[in-house]
Amino acid sequence: METFAERQISRKVKIAYIGGGSRGWAWGLMRDLALCDTMRGEVFLYDIDHAAAKDNEAIGNSIGRDHPDRAGFLYRASETIEEALDGADFVVISILPGTFDEMESDVHAPEEFGIYQSVGDTTGLGGLMRALRALPMFFHFGEKIRECCPGAYVINYTNPMALCVGALYKAFPAIRAFGCCHEVFGTQEFLCNIVCEMLGIPRPNRGEIAVNVLGVNHFTWITEAHYGSVDLFPVYREYCLKHAETGDRIADETPWRDNPFASCERIKMDLFLRFGYIAAAGDRHLAEFCPNAWYLRDPGTADGWCIALTPVSWRKRDLEFRLNMRDRLIRGEEKIELFSTGEEGVRQMTALLGGDGLITNVNLPNTGQIPNLPLGTVVETNAVFTSAGVVPVFAGSIPEPIKPLIDRSADLQPLILEAAWRKDLSLAFEAFVCEQQNNLSLTDSEKLFRKMVHNTKNYLEMYKDLERFDVPIADQ
Amino acid sequence: METFAERQISRKVKIAYIGGGSRGWAWGLMRDLALCDTMRGEVFLYDIDHAAAKDNEAIGNSIGRDHPDRAGFLYRASETIEEALDGADFVVISILPGTFDEMESDVHAPEEFGIYQSVGDTTGLGGLMRALRALPMFFHFGEKIRECCPGAYVINYTNPMALCVGALYKAFPAIRAFGCCHEVFGTQEFLCNIVCEMLGIPRPNRGEIAVNVLGVNHFTWITEAHYGSVDLFPVYREYCLKHAETGDRIADETPWRDNPFASCERIKMDLFLRFGYIAAAGDRHLAEFCPNAWYLRDPGTADGWCIALTPVSWRKRDLEFRLNMRDRLIRGEEKIELFSTGEEGVRQMTALLGGDGLITNVNLPNTGQIPNLPLGTVVETNAVFTSAGVVPVFAGSIPEPIKPLIDRSADLQPLILEAAWRKDLSLAFEAFVCEQQNNLSLTDSEKLFRKMVHNTKNYLEMYKDLERFDVPIADQ
């Protein structure tokens, strides 16, 4: 007979999935939920593309059919967001703000002006334009959550992470939302490799590397790293001195030029040797938070640092591949394989329900965890998950050498949020000229901004001054 | 063959124990160390009473003889504090500032003026006088730790807890010190009883009750409490409404009048019904942090609330008992029984060495974990222990209803610290008249202060104005 605690922990939960038609994150969550022994219930899939949600309902429910002992969750596509959210215990948000056509503009339009981006979804000009599309949606989600399930925990996976989480809190200040990202995990894995190589011992697990993390999403930094009682900073320095020039070859067996998400950690190591702290995100993300003359001056520079400028055409091809997989899954020609994704969403949920406590890095508004960033800025630090809630740990002040770099991104948060809140592209343009990767003259900045607005105007209709900017500068 | 991690975690550690002649805490630590599988090494016992340290060396080493499979630690009495501290990984401090004769003055001298204390070692007039003796010692410990083992983790168990921890940081701001106290555990146990009674399920373990804790030592409050997904606040309210008048009978089978440390939780429940938050320390401590008209107006009032005014004579008799036990232990007539104490010191050490992470409540200077207390005040909140260090979690602001009560104690911290730092009894007297339990006229306050100074002057010789106060007021 199950104990009270077991019953509590394994009680039937309701999960609302916004963006529930996703062909990626959604399937990962399904796998992790199927593997979870301490929770069962229903997942309500909501998507503006309702057909996609229906597809995922079918795929999700196929797991229980194929693995009867893993049938803890039932999937249901919801026609309305209200139905999905009503009384939910957890809300998961993973959406694409717009389509890959808009993302194509975000990433590639600036190239005509000599500005290259390796990802284009978080910071820089691409991240800003994506935010202008995403934030109105997140204000809406926040308001709906306040109405339908104000006590729910809300897990966001959508980029630009910090701004999306900020938008939820702006719309509903009492929301229990946080943002999750696996980039720090990757750096912990890299540290595991290094421990193995440099100390000559079997490779430890990620969980054995204790770190203090601080910064903003995709530009987080590790200021303490220990393996057992070994301080990893001198070990990491030694590794960097050995490998910084040529790049790491352990992390990834695939030649990086064949993998638009790969890197050789050269930027990470260069930043460490310059500034003394361990940047904890993929090199493609890190590059975008630095002055673009450093790692992204032109495609050749990026190539020299061993990172790809991930083209959106690749993402489009990849989507084709995933749509094919969807068809095979629905037709039963292929089955969801049950292996853990390595993501922590499900572990967070069970911890919040009273299972084992968890310490992990998440994105939350600053309430003092980083004393030298303004209160309210959405920052990434470690936090503790227990049934008493999610509370950030004190991560300490950002060290002086990296504060200027972090601020260049963190500083724009309130301005971009305010621009979206007021539906004011003119204010957004104030942020656009201040984006550190924007090294254009004021005139060229305006030309580019108008072009990017024009390219994505289908998703900017709520902005009150859209007409003013949706016109080439020459024709004013 | 042990893994690298095992080797790291189980590496030979050096623990310095200041107050190593203790007949209580020291034996408990010996037991917990003996039961620990992931750490071994040496414990250096330092005590101003060197003979007592030698006794404990013998007792400590008897464990290994009696339990050869539990012989991980060797005990050595040190003649000097430097020898004990030199290169230590951990420093444990548990001392008695002065003797029970001085404590007799702390607790009982105010009774002549109608002021009753149930403990007298933390706050109030007794706590203040004890601090005047203890803090100069802690300044010294801090300086020695800076000299001999600046990177060591320092665990303090001595009262007055907050002030002793504050003194370590004042003497050596980069110290890695924290204070540990088990009072919150007791309240968690009380909550386990309540869960059992009110929900009709088997009694859970303390670790299954997730709480958010904030306040100052011995006057900590729980602002969130969950068992699994059950919010325990309504459950606790129901329990209090049922039991507040008569007192809890679950916690302790011994009639409270026979046990000078027992209580019936009536004060705890009364505070909850008045202020809406769960006070998390023993009732005898809680009473001293409230206006004395509430629970300590006179012995009858205390009795009415079911708490004892623990007499120091009892402590003296108890010491006799423990000295007898020491003799028997040394003569081998009795053996240290190996059961866990329930204290967390050893679990904290192993977590800091890279073992399982630990979330528990400790005393640390406020760096923002409680935003509405001044930075630097030593506060008690949850913290995370990993090999990356001890970091407090964000506990949130003290709720409005209990802020006035907490401040009355927290506010005096800097003043008392400064008085001890400057060796200035005149400044200490400024704190003395402001102690909330001091309801005397200014003249009577001064009479009592002089008396308490006189009674304990052997331990106040470093104060520059001792002569001014060590004289009855009439004879000035």
Add this chain to the structure above:
Amino acid sequence: METFAERQISRKVKIAYIGGGSRGWAWGLMRDLALCDTMRGEVFLYDIDHAAAKDNEAIGNSIGRDHPDRAGFLYRASETIEEALDGADFVVISILPGTFDEMESDVHAPEEFGIYQSVGDTTGLGGLMRALRALPMFFHFGEKIRECCPGAYVINYTNPMALCVGALYKAFPAIRAFGCCHEVFGTQEFLCNIVCEMLGIPRPNRGEIAVNVLGVNHFTWITEAHYGSVDLFPVYREYCLKHAETGDRIADETPWRDNPFASCERIKMDLFLRFGYIAAAGDRHLAEFCPNAWYLRDPGTADGWCIALTPVSWRKRDLEFRLNMRDRLIRGEEKIELFSTGEEGVRQMTALLGGDGLITNVNLPNTGQIPNLPLGTVVETNAVFTSAGVVPVFAGSIPEPIKPLIDRSADLQPLILEAAWRKDLSLAFEAFVCEQQNNLSLTDSEKLFRKMVHNTKNYLEMYKDLERFDVPIADQ
């Protein structure tokens, strides 16, 4: 021809006077306005006692008749608060919350329980009960100001000052309100006397004494005082050492026992010699912010410190006197004499309109001017008045020795505000038991609270739990 600046500064202003039927403050303001050369306009008098406002309309307009060269302001009684406020440049608030019958309960009801108050309108049990009546009115004023004149400067003179100002900001966070009090001026005058006596020079003017002020209203402290380049702290100390025992005889020629507002500054000097800073309010106010065993244990104690326990019967007689004066003023048997009141309201207005800048002490929410008090607490410090607005100066942290005393009052602000905001007497009672002058048992506290609620219930009808408390404790 007047310059543009003159025109701007002397432009026609609209002043709304809430409590415009007042027989005291209103006449003072009329005098100061009449003497002002740089401003003219209209004063709209609003009062719940409309007849009183009509009387003051007559009295105000008599000034212009009697002194044709001083006819800059026209007075009009308004039937509605909206009419008075609509488009106002300045709002002045000076009301009596309730009548002197309610104040009689505030001041004298606690005496039956042995609690004596010297004023009873700011802090302590009397101040709390007065706040419970006043705050709902101030929430209303704040809301009406938001509707009718959101950009107006609002000057409050009503006690309890800090709470009334806090209520305005709670109701309308963007309000430009501040509270004015002349108690610090009195201490500056006292310092002028001391400069004169101790330095043997002609008595300087108050404006020549530069001070740094901090604290809460009626418990403000001077932490720097200079006359020219003379640091006045050693001078003040010398004076106190000479006069603390016997009391100051310079300040007031009237024997203090004949004047219920007088004192001999003995408490002020005693506090200085104890704590090292200059308390800057009248002794009758200061006494109420200290533990009552110090200066208010019983009438004899107060008498020994040379302060009166101002009886409300005196206030009632004084009102009779002022009503007679009103009759004479209206009948023209007496005329308003035009001499300056020494209040600063009119100078503040002209400074805000672009006249000479002014540095003076006012009550404002803490935005950091006192770093070791919580943000939002209404505090009193110096501020700068110019046409760019009212901005507090950085007053520094409250010194350690006086922080505990100031906090005992400041800490209760949010709790009392919240109780009034939620209309919750039960929450107010939480504050009541924590008032530092309340040295009663919990049972007696409740008896007294119920009595005081009962006595003043006509003004507490909006409280949702009035019925629960408006009944003697025995009859529950």
Add this chain to the structure above:
Amino acid sequence: METFAERQISRKVKIAYIGGGSRGWAWGLMRDLALCDTMRGEVFLYDIDHAAAKDNEAIGNSIGRDHPDRAGFLYRASETIEEALDGADFVVISILPGTFDEMESDVHAPEEFGIYQSVGDTTGLGGLMRALRALPMFFHFGEKIRECCPGAYVINYTNPMALCVGALYKAFPAIRAFGCCHEVFGTQEFLCNIVCEMLGIPRPNRGEIAVNVLGVNHFTWITEAHYGSVDLFPVYREYCLKHAETGDRIADETPWRDNPFASCERIKMDLFLRFGYIAAAGDRHLAEFCPNAWYLRDPGTADGWCIALTPVSWRKRDLEFRLNMRDRLIRGEEKIELFSTGEEGVRQMTALLGGDGLITNVNLPNTGQIPNLPLGTVVETNAVFTSAGVVPVFAGSIPEPIKPLIDRSADLQPLILEAAWRKDLSLAFEAFVCEQQNNLSLTDSEKLFRKMVHNTKNYLEMYKDLERFDVPIADQ
């Protein structure tokens, strides 16, 4: 007979002038002191060029000879800094860190890499290199002031202003130092012109324009501006809409191309129209705090915005001119003309001695006057000067649109200070690559840094890693 206050205010003061050989600021101070009626005393001139100090001694004392009624101050050249500082009431610091040869490198060396600077002494690469020379001197001054005159008020005029003031506080945290700059005055004068033109009234005086100021030196912003009760923001907007394209023609009759310090306020107006706040420094300074693609991409861009790139050759010629004047002054061929400089140093001194209070903008470490900048950053806001000291007013948070720009400079303060404190060029290089005007690749950055270090190495000998950087990158 003079009153006590007059005696106090006019008491004999000792002023120490560090950089007392200056041929510019020193003569200005002499004029203002000669015109001051309320202060007299001695000025001790200290300079590492003692002959220059002797020259100024002669020139200073010539004033008293030529204007016997203006002989309030005696001038003395001091051989040692200790003699100058000993017991001083005021310390004035105005030095040139290095010579114009070093400044030539600061300003012009980056031009080879395509980086143009309009001033080069505050921020950007030139400001950074200048700081590396200046800060070790300021640490020394701070230490000497602690030794010789710890209570003196210290007025700094040297650039880089914020860093030099920061260095004084780093060396001696209790110093009473502040930095003065007249750039805000210039913008207030500009506002006077605008008031005159747009409102059609006689030109007001600068003192009649009330402003709220915040930011860092040379990049200060006005967030409130009033003339009488007129809000100047809409007036300024109207003016900018009219003149932004063509530039202001009122401010300066001299064609700007003939005056290397002139501008047409086009940048100031452009910034207002973009960001909504009034930048309050000369356009040449403002340009350097913005991304260099905006106003300083190349000489043509600067010219298009009507600012000169002040060449150091001009400064050298100007020095020749001033040395000739010195010779004529010493030979008595020319006399110091007594007209007010418009600087506020002497008014500040008399205010601090107890004369009329003064509200003006100064540079001080942030203690909360700007809540969204870190504590300790040296910021510029209004402050109040009275005999009770210099206290900043609460200036409010930096508005969101301009926060990113201000942070790019403010963020580097702690890093540059630390680099100078530790004598660590390697740390300085971390700041160098983050300077926002540095748009070079990492390799070119290092080339340029080495070159600038090499050019100025005579003043960098105290840096521990000078050798590492004083070598071209190719020769490593």
